[in-house]
Amino acid sequence: MHFLANPARFLKIARPLTPWLGWSGALLVAVGVGVGLFVAPPDYLQGESVRIIYIHVPAAWLGMAGWTGIALASLMQLVWRHPLAGVAARAIAVPGGVFAALCLATGSLWGRPTWGTYWEWDGRLTSMLILLFLYVAYGALANADRERGGEGRATAIFGLIGAINIPVIRYSVDWWRTLHQGKSIGVAGSSIDSAMLWPLLISALGFSLLFGAIVLMRMRADLARTKIEARLRRMAA
Amino acid sequence: MIFSPRPKAKHQRLVLLLVAIAAMVGAVLLAMSAMKDQASYFYAPGDVVRRGLPLDRAVRIGGMVREGSLERLRDGTTIRFVVGDETEATIPVTFTGIVPDLFREGSGMVAEGRFRPDGSFVASEILAKHDENYMPPKLGPQGDRHESGTLE
């Protein structure tokens, strides 16, 4: 990680990596979603509506993985003062929030034809909504902090504390009775038929690569802006 | 850009932070598991036996619709069925209205409504709850791919 501490060295890797991640992610999403929509079988109970899984589960995974990334970057920022950690955490906030929102929206559109409701205040749905609110608050905090040119310590601490919600989301369906069903994919295997599982995994991998590309783009924009600001300050002095 | 001022300070920060995080996580997880019963989204038939009938307020119940218990009353819109769980206990439910497509015998459901003193439940809304299994309509060589089941 020390190797990437230098922004110039980071950019040397990030520049070629960005289009590579973006295009391969888009390709995998197209394959996963295409198979999911037109080739994979409907569910024995839920019928066609099960096809929403190919976007809902990747969105949920990235919403949660995003905050895990923010928490790890925040830890690196607070402890090792890694200069790029704050940049990375800030760059995750918007895409993480967008995917959390998409998870809620697609889940709602899935709930209506299956459960019979767009929304219920059960443990899983509520904890996921809290994650979205955390992203909004984090984004506002990070923005305000960057405007002031601060060190971002409060933002990083918020990023760490907010991570408590991640295991709560994951285990909400085990701890509490919920309308949402239990987990289908765990360390022991999966209760999803393989004809549905493989397009789901491809779609999830594709969205993850795309997510990586978006984070890299936002980091590069952030670093370029910092460079401009530094120049402007020097010219004004 | 100062990367690591002093190794010792860095070490101290790490330990302090980890202790703080561990304490926070521990506290929250403890609170969560303590809330387990209160935060229950619905009553299961077994709870009613253990904790008595909550007659004073509207509640949710949840469980499996017993096979062979579903009947439609003569008015055409009222249904009656029995909800069970892994215990012996059951709750008889009546409901007037439209149920979700996924509501069927042997499957999960959650109902909102009120208990009557005799232990039966009058539902005002019924939701279907499905489990974590996803599979094609007929397990076997993928021949039935084009058959979308009985849902539509």
Add this chain to the structure above:
Amino acid sequence: MNHWLFIIAAYALVTIGVGSLTLLSYRAMRKAERDAQGFNQL
């Protein structure tokens, strides 16, 4: 209930959401990097 209406709505939301997020992030990056480059050449 026609499930395809819900499926199409869900996929439309994701396409719009992820598409505009990618496009906006890309444009912001291009603009910032071009501006920074411009400063170098001053």
